[in-house]
Amino acid sequence: xxxxxIIKSPFNKSNPITVQVLGICSCLAVxxxxxxxxxxxxSVTVVVALSNLIISLLRNTIPPRIRIIVQLxxxxxxxxxxxxVLMAFVYDVSKQLSxxxxxxxxxxxxxxxxxxFAMSNKPLDSLLDGLGNGLGYGIILVILGFVxxxxxxxxxxxYPVFEKLGLYNIGYENNGFVIMAPMALILVGxxxxxxxxxxxxxxxxx
Amino acid sequence: xKLRDFFDRLxxxxxxxxxFEKLSSTFEAFESxxxxxxxxxxxxxxxxxxxxxxxxxxxxxxxxxxxxxxLLPALLFGMWNIGYQTSMAYGLxxxxxxxxxxxxxxxxxxxxVSYVVGLSIExxxxxxxxEEVSEGFIGTGLIISMIVPVTxxxxxxxxxxxxxxxxxxxxxxxxxxxxxxxxxxxxxxxFFSYPSHMSGDHVWIASPFHFAGDAIAGATPLxxxxxxxxxxxxxxxxxxxxxxxxxxETSVLAILLGAALLLITGIASWRIMLSIVIGGGLMGLLFxxxxxxxxxxxxxYCHYLMGGFAFGCVFMxxxxxxxxxxxxxxxxxxxxxxxxxVALRVLNPAYPEGMMLxxxxxxxxxxxxxxxxxxxxxxxxxxxxxxAERRTNR
Numbered sequence: 001x002x003x004x005x006i007i008k009s010p011f012n013k014s015n016p017i018t019v020q021v022l023g024i025c026s027c028l029a030v031x032x033x034x035x036x037x038x039x040x041x042x043s044v045t046v047v048v049a050l051s052n053l054i055i056s057l058l059r060n061t062i063p064p065r066i067r068i069i070v071q072l073x074x075x076x077x078x079x080x081x082x083x084x085v086l087m088a089f090v091y092d093v094s095k096q097l098s099x100x101x102x103x104x105x106x107x108x109x110x111x112x113x114x115x116x117f118a119m120s121n122k123p124l125d126s127l128l129d130g131l132g133n134g135l136g137y138g139i140i141l142v143i144l145g146f147v148x149x150x151x152x153x154x155x156x157x158x159y160p161v162f163e164k165l166g167l168y169n170i171g172y173e174n175n176g177f178v179i180m181a182p183m184a185l186i187l188v189g190x191x192x193x194x195x196x197x198x199x200x201x202x203x204x205x206x
Numbered sequence: 207x208k209l210r211d212f213f214d215r216l217x218x219x220x221x222x223x224x225x226f227e228k229l230s231s232t233f234e235a236f237e238s239x240x241x242x243x244x245x246x247x248x249x250x251x252x253x254x255x256x257x258x259x260x261x262x263x264x265x266x267x268x269x270x271x272x273x274x275x276x277l278l279p280a281l282l283f284g285m286w287n288i289g290y291q292t293s294m295a296y297g298l299x300x301x302x303x304x305x306x307x308x309x310x311x312x313x314x315x316x317x318x319v320s321y322v323v324g325l326s327i328e329x330x331x332x333x334x335x336x337e338e339v340s341e342g343f344i345g346t347g348l349i350i351s352m353i354v355p356v357t358x359x360x361x362x363x364x365x366x367x368x369x370x371x372x373x374x375x376x377x378x379x380x381x382x383x384x385x386x387x388x389x390x391x392x393x394x395x396x397f398f399s400y401p402s403h404m405s406g407d408h409v410w411i412a413s414p415f416h417f418a419g420d421a422i423a424g425a426t427p428l429x430x431x432x433x434x435x436x437x438x439x440x441x442x443x444x445x446x447x448x449x450x451x452x453x454x455e456t457s458v459l460a461i462l463l464g465a466a467l468l469l470i471t472g473i474a475s476w477r478i479m480l481s482i483v484i485g486g487g488l489m490g491l492l493f494x495x496x497x498x499x500x501x502x503x504x505x506x507y508c509h510y511l512m513g514g515f516a517f518g519c520v521f522m523x524x525x526x527x528x529x530x531x532x533x534x535x536x537x538x539x540x541x542x543x544x545x546x547x548v549a550l551r552v553l554n555p556a557y558p559e560g561m562m563l564x565x566x567x568x569x570x571x572x573x574x575x576x577x578x579x580x581x582x583x584x585x586x587x588x589x590x591x592x593x594a595e596r597r598t599n600r
Contacts, residue, residue: 171359177399186373193377
């Protein structure tokens with residue numbers, strides 16, 4: 001596989017959320033606003049990319065029978081690092097994300113990429129694969145955060161867009177349903193719908 | 207026959223190979239709206255487009271139009287009631303026709319918005335998929351306009367209808383493939399999106415002064431119970447429907463007229479209606495027996511008269527697409543709807559109207575109920591067959 005394909009495919013035909021349906025839990029939980037969604041996307045990208053790189057470097061020395069434990073140790077170390085950085089520099093967002101930073105450890109995307117890719121590929125390829133998958137996950141998070149914050153709160157990154165446009169004066173109101181988790185799931189469904197109608201290869205044969 | 211000639215002249219250009227081939231579904235829909243087509247649902251069409259909820263010789267068009275006729279008493283009463291509530295609340299001395307006319311004018315925009323938005327989307331999807339436009343929305347669109355508060359902002363209604371038709375129905379393949387009742391999806395969407403316009407005391411009575419500040423208080427019986435205030439309406443008022451509430455679902459009497467028509471024609475299932483009444487009644491009696499607070503002490507039959515219980519029971523739960531299909535399944539499905547509706551009302555302070563959520567919940571479980579009923583039946587017959595086999599072998 002070419003290097004460019006490794007990093008490009010998670011955006012389309014092997015997207016972690018819309019095709020592999022991994023990482024749904026955090027994607028519903030942290031996307032009510034754009035800012036936490038972006039921070040979460042960056043955190044997951046860093047964790048996936050670095051853990052992929054480290055595991056790929058170690059892949060020939062890890063005994064197969066304890067590989068899951070080794071992977072977990074690496075991932076948890078990275079997650080703790082990310083958590084500390086978030087608490088130090090963006091404390092308010094880290095408060096908002098609460099347990100979901102710690103739960104990156106259990107994010108299926110991380111373990112999935114380690115097992116499926118890093119254990120059998122070279123370090124550079126693994127790093128690119130981690131970056132691609134983290135960003136492929138991140139882009140869905142950012143789309144959801146954008147839509148949900150805009151229509152749920154009328155703001156973007158805390159800036160009151162709809163208020164400045166004067167929409168409230170002509171009777172517009174924020175949609176309370178968009179803030180709730182079910183709507184995030186429906187939005188993911190709509191993204192999957194659009195993606196599949198553009199790319200017929202993804203549709204199951206029936 | 208001028209209109210017939212008109213359609214015949216246009217037909218070639220909308221048929222395959224014609225200039226407006228892309229609009230053939232739209233043409234077909236208008237033609238069968240104007241004239242009775244010589245085909246019925248499932249007739250000469252490919253099997254895939256046969257409504258999978260059709261289990262009878264009656265086709266979809268006739269089913270839907272019977273439902274619409276059954277809705278008329280409630281609709282007409284609702285129009286009068288809008289005028290009646292306004293004239294009582296503002297102390298206006300209006301006659302019968304004045305009240306009716308006022309209600310008619312307030313209902314008209316709601317009905318028009320519901321139909322225009324919903325049908326536009328239906329036509330659009332039919333064109334994209336090269337299918338015929340289904341009649342299903344004729345019923346759904348009317349029902350949506352009958353279960354919203356009269357003061358609902360029209361743009362919110364439009365969004366809710368669009369959401370219901372696209373996410374509630376079209377993503378699954380259109381009429382007959384949806385697992386949730388689209389009208390209830392629209393109402394649930396409004397309820398969760400814009401709660402301040404869907405509940406409380408200030409949304410049920412239309413202002414006589416041209417949409418300006420619909421803010422006079424008129425609490426529904428459910429709202430009063432929720433706030434532990436005394437009921438102002440008598441059981442007889444609630445039965446007649448002269449109480450504040452969603453546009454056309456207040457009158458149990460008018461709904462019963464519709465129910466009679468649906469039962470006589472066999473469109474709706476009597477099993478579902480009866481089991482909902484039994485389920486709600488038993489739950490009400492159970493709460494009466496506990497009697498921990500005033501709401502629990504409410505006589506069980508009052509639950510039938512308040513809110514959307516009667517309307518949901520007759521027109522929504524019996525929707526043949528989303529209800530359980532097996533006879534035993536219908537009993538379970540209906541019983542649980544009634545029981546959950548009353549339980550939600552009494553026990554959950556956040557949701558004054560339990561009927562909507564109870565039906566949506568059971569819609570989700572209807573396929574599972576059917577699956578279990580069928581599986582149990584298969585196992586029972588298999589056992590019987592094996593026993594017979596053993597006897598003959600011996």
